[in-house]
Amino acid sequence: MSEVVTGDAVVVEVRVAQMPSRALAIVIDMAVQITALVVAYLAIGAFAVVSDPAMAAAVMILLVVLVLVGYPVIFESLSRGRSLGKLALGLRVVSDDGSPERFRQALFRGLAGLVEFWMLSGAPALIASLVSQRGKRLGDVFAGTIVISDRAPRQGGQAVVMPPPLAAWAATLELSQLPEEVAQAARQYLLRWHDLAPQVRHEMGVRIATQTASFVSPAAPAGVPPHAYLSAVLAERRRREEARLARRSGAANAAPAHPSMQPGPYTRPAPYAPPPPPPAAPAPQEPRATPGGFAPPQ
Known part of the structure; x- marks a missing residue:
């Protein structure tokens, strides 16, 4: 078991x-x-x-x-x-x-x-x-x-999925106080959830969810089961970590393409570029006959 x-x-x-x-x-x-x-x-x-x-x-x-x-x-x-x-x-x-x-x-x-x-x-x-x-x-x-x-086979590659009804609530969570060891306990519980006996599954889920809720706010909506609550918390935590890493990676790769774009009080002016040639004059049009036999003014 x-x-x-x-x-x-x-x-x-x-x-x-x-x-x-x-x-x-x-x-x-x-x-x-x-x-x-x-x-x-x-x-x-x-x-x-x-x-x-x-x-x-x-x-x-x-x-x-x-x-x-x-x-x-x-x-x-x-x-x-x-x-x-x-x-x-x-x-x-x-x-x-x-x-x-x-x-x-x-x-x-x-x-x-x-x-x-x-x-x-x-x-x-x-x-x-x-x-x-x-x-x-x-x-x-x-x-x-x-x-x-201690040598149970680990089930790698399984991601905790956000329950869709809890996505809006999870976006408002304060997760900065959640310890890593508590999050790890919740993650391992979710990975083993299907292998647990129903009574053990419920008792352990309540215990870990209660421990997690002491570090997370606001409280979950009424009637949310422990595994759904833990899934929402961990999925939101992972989403924020991925977004934070993406911002750091984007800031590191956003280097200026030209020295003239470097910030500072003394910015070297951009090299001179000749103005574009003026547009070509329109071709002369053939005179049109008017009712009085007079061509229109040129």
Whole structure:
């Protein structure tokens, strides 16, 4: 299922990650954790030769907790929802509302993962992912998160079209305060509009349109749906940018054709040009006979 996720500090065009990708990311993370545990065990074993065995056992327990729980929590908190496995496969953990994953959510996922994968061999995670419409494991359900893919195919070449009934209203908009990240979120929502589920489409459209309306005036006419409102705003914004670029390009290309046309108080006069020759005299006309036998005066 495709979604457009917008967060407080990030705007991402995403798809809900497919189960094979999530499973492979988990395998990569578990391989990293097992390797770290083996290295820690060898190091603690060498350390135990010259130290108290009880202290070595306590240190080993602490390292096991840090590796199994601290690894996903620290990585996902510092890298905005990415562990090494997710980073390799282009996945990310975000909140259900699209905002970046918080430390509390990463801690819930890490503790749940200790039970789901290490104690129960991943069976609860597999069952929950199959039952959940959005492929959530128990850790995601408890933490209010979802695993998404950052590598969704982009649909290039699609332009946002101005709805004709809103063209006159859009021409009066004040758009100078609209942030680029908000406009980008609206653009990605419109590009993914046909791929979204109806409920997600409506809720996300209302949220992005409300955020956009806080920077744009005047308000939209009554009864305008969110996607039409966003289309009008973005189409008008693009039209003004194109007109501004066209004016700049025209001003740069409008150079004077002759030095005498250069502006300034001392303008060189144009070179002398002889006046055009006078028009040729009309050919003499033949005298016309008059009723009295007299020709008309020459």
